[in-house]
Amino acid sequence: MHTCSSSSHHGQPQRNKHKNTMRKMCPNFDREDALETVLEVPIPEEMFSGLGNNVALRWQNMATWMKAQTPDKWSSPIIAGRYNEMSFLLYIVGSPILPFQIQVDRAIQRAVKHSSIEASTAKYIVQQYIAATGGQPALNAVNSMCVVGHVRISGSEFHQGDENVKVRSNHDAGGFVLWQKNPDLWCFELLISGCKVIAGSNGKISWRQSSNQQRPICTGPPRTPRRFLQGLDPRATANLFIEAVCIGEKIINEEDCFILKVDTSQSTLEEQSGAKHEIIHHTIWGYFSQRSGLLVKFEDSRLLSLKTNKEDGDVFWETSMESVIEDYRYVDGVNVAHGGRTAFTVFRYGERSANHKRELVETWKLEEVDFNVSGLKPQFFMPPPPQ
Template sequence: MRILCPNVDREDGLETVLEVPIPDEMFKSMGSNAALRWQNMATWMKAQTSDKWSSPIVAARYNELSFLLFMIGSPLIPFQIEIGQSVTRPVKHSSIEASTAKYILQQYIAATGGQPALNAVNSMCVVGQVKITASDFHQGDQNVKARKSEENGGFVLWQKNPDLWCLELLISGCKVISGSNGKISWRQSSNQIRPISKGPPRPLRRFLQGLDPRSIANLFANAVCIGEKIVCDQDCFILKLDTNQAALEAQSGPNYEILHHTIWGYFSQRSGLIIKFEDSRLLTVKTSRDDEGVFWETSTESVMGDYKYVDGVNVAHCGKTYVTVFRYGEHSANHKRQLEEKWKIEEVDFNVGRLTTEFFMPPSDFVNEHSRF
């Protein structure tokens, strides 16, 4: 991945450190030779202003990219993972399904390095690259497949705990900044056309794709085991967790309501590791008081692999995520769309020094508008 951009104006000038490293495929698409690619990169970096998005064609393109980044690049999970929660829970007075789930989590903790190694992690930084493809919206029950053309990009992810994190994700010149400062979570795309979205603090789904074993174990601490299934030629236990009504109401807004959100974790019986993470969400969006609303159902599944130890902690280094979006309702024809993301982790560092809470503050315009937070 490309980390530095040379000074194209002065040969003796210092190189610029890119905020988000970019994959080689994205760099190669910027021109026919290295000099032209760097020139185009520098031009793009200088052109991140609001007047750039005045063209309807450009605006439509970046709205599409923002949709991809929001839906598959930076989705959130509606569960609050308690920071001080013990990974291991007593099985006394638990049902058979809940007791089985706790035993499976104990095996998972051992497979990812053991509880002392997990508890020794107080922060992390992750650098990776993504390739995203998407289909158009198709009407009815047609089979849809993602287009062959790929959008390439990279991301940098920082975390101190599940409620204190920041993600910068860039694909094809469009950037999304997403984060949580412990009080609120927020997302904003670089084109400034979409308003900033905010809500209660929530963990980023990407952490739960094999990157943060302690959060994964704490997340499923109240889950139940509902059976077994073969995933990627491996026999797996299935753990299930439903979002409670209070959490759903807290994350609903004046014009939309989250009706349910369920997650599943598939843990290998052979290795003890989580190799598939799945969630399903249904919400309704209302345009008027008397409107019954349009329903949006989103099903997401991530398959993880290439586990490697980093400072004694076993984390996934690659995977694929599939998203299927259904839209239906009285005033909307049934539509279906499919998204796909291939991701690869380039670097993982734990216990990053000087990573203070100020690092996770929202953008300044957000702070000025919502100073009460």
């Protein structure tokens, strides 16, 4: 964490006026008489209160933690192990990226001529969703976005075989900031329990980096983070599911919903695969309320094969996710989900040892949503320089 705020580079946009439960300012640790500084990623009160029994001790502990974020400290086995654990959680839960680039059209229209009944039904459902989230003019009026929120992540350890997995009762709390500028520029910063990950797209490549990495990892062409599709970016959601097929109906939280399904094409899967891994399938489902037209659940399933040099054969990772989306509110005429809960299941199998399973749960809540933020320049979305 740095004491320089990303938001200070772009001015202070108008914020939603609802209760703020995030810490944004901290004392200057080098000079007591200096002005307070702005935290790069706001900290939820829940995380701050866990740093000590009183305010002075909490700030002292935070100062100690901040000064410990140096490369020489990462060589410690304890700290390195913690970072590896949190990096796994952050990449799987906090900042996963969808396997393809979503084209953000000015008008979300697709011809229904020559379409199957399932495909034409999906297009009709998407048009109802566009109307429910504010209508085409309101969505087209958005050219940039800034979101501040907090998360809680809890999870189990890896368990063997098919035994039941119990998620820990304790959890890790953190905060995040998400910037976006159409069409393919975005930057996501997540700070949780002393670990940080940054992910983004500069319009040409997608990248990500955690606190203990010297260099950002480039992950191919610009792609969309899953978080946009959890009720946050209706236009991206509509453009994703306009190519879907309707496969049936299901009741979700007492809501009758249509189910739309999107399968990643074989050519896209091959593009995303590499010399040491192969993406076998990646499928996405959206559940749209028949009553409100809104997206109330989002599912994602991916199977990845890792090639090994052993005679045991390949190792397979299967990640499935179910995200329930709630608390829709209008911001500048756009209906945005302000909260939700996501359950993840990670399977690892194919080794000579027993199969392993792990479950993770993330609960998130948005504190601030702002559209059309002035001052966002393309340079802001570039990968950070090597440390």
